[in-house]
Amino acid sequence: MLNGSTFIRRELMIRIVRAFDSGALETELDQIPIKLRPKNERSSRCCVYHDRAILKYRLMALLGVSVEDEVDEAKPLSAYYAEKAWSGDDTPAKPKTPLSVCGPACSGCPDARVVSTQNCRGCFARPCVYNCPKKAIEVVDGHSVIDQKLCIKCGKCITACPYNAIVKTTVPCEEACPVGAIKKNEFGVAEIDFEKCIFCGKCFNACPFAAVMERSQLVDVLAAMKRGEKLVAMVAPAAEKQFPGKIEQLLSACAKAGFSDVMEVALGAEMTTAHETAEFIERMEKDPKTFMTTSCCPAWVNLVWKHLPELVDHVSLTPSPMVYAREIVKAKDPSAKTVFIGPCVAKRSEARRKDVDYVLSFEELGAILAGRKIDVIACEPWPVPRPANPTARNYSRSCGVTDAVLAEATGKIPGFKLDSKQINGIDRKTCTMVKLHASGKIPVNFLEVMACPGGCQNGPCSLVK
């Protein structure tokens, strides 16, 4: 869904691409915040100066710089850019942490509370008072008041009130995080504990102040193209329906935008299916009571590594579609650099481990296309040597992996049965659920987990959900 946060992020990206292409990015960078928020015009926050300060940080994140790492507040954006562009180093700079929280943008949302609002009419029946299990509500001067020390946030009063007078407020980022990795620090500003963070990107989507930012490789990709490097666009299966037109037209658009070659990651997914199925059959032969879980969602793999160590051995060792796609590219041309294009924050962490050079989100790709005035629907379909098969293109949907493995195995072993479960979206309950499967309390032999409800197409950086 488009909102103010996505709008400003995309607008800045398009401006960066245009300024880069006109050769003026270095000189324009520091002017963008001022041009977007001229004095005497309306501001989104307290004043245009606060807005400008935050725009500077947004641009920093788009340059791939971590806002947390800032040492010199006086350092202009042009200096960050110069370091990047003229270092003469063509090894891709891969941010260690794909996310960064911008302190000045964070509004320090008040701690989660249940409060009574102006809607309260101090009624006679007082169902809130009667239904509160902790006797936390009193009516003072004709208005209900909740004692925060006693309140356990059960929400009984919320449902009881006929005037919808009682509401629960939350800290959106903390509420969204499935692993408790983002918390307000002693200054009341959100901070991510990267030891715990699984890069699911849920806080990035949840924060109404857009304080959680992605560290982008957009400018790195633009610069590499300009240096004349061979960059191959590997487009994730989730791209289907993200842009107007067909996936083959999107591939053409990528080629027009300056990629030396383009491919569907779904071709890699075909290889994942074949290997994962073989691996599954082998594991079952060794121990029919064990179970295997999928490895293509990097946020899920991060969750296991960081929070469910007892499950590590159950994670499939089969590489993800992105990794196979990279192999296909490298086999064709070892000197080519690979750019994964998808809807995912966590892929940035996987790319770092698996030697994929760059990751662009659909938004960032869109910004390059918009900046270069390339319309997907105006492009001829790319002459793919062979379209990926439909089960592979379906990988981005929840159940897609399960279906693909099932189809592959049934083809090989007639009558093959899969005792599968899908965890469709990681939240706070996921760990408990998964542990039940692991202990055998809820038997299963194939467990598919996707961090985003519905699958990758609803990823944190997808354009249409």
Add this chain to the structure above:
Amino acid sequence: MESVKIEICCGTACYLLGAANMMNIEDQLPAEWRDKVDIEAKTCLELCERDNLGGAPYVRINGTEIMSQATPEKLLTRIGELIEGAA
């Protein structure tokens, strides 16, 4: 009465800045309006340059009228005015 002609810009800039939300506008039309509206997705209408992205996404109505910062709600209201007004 002539049907109302709606051209939604699906140029990448407009698409990213909000036209994506209007792709399914056809499904949001009340049944009685369906055959009175003719909706088309267009490539860049060449308006995004004019005010430096400020007005995207754009929709062109009946060939001449330009709606900037278009949203599904704004568009539906305008379509309603044109149909009911003409009725």
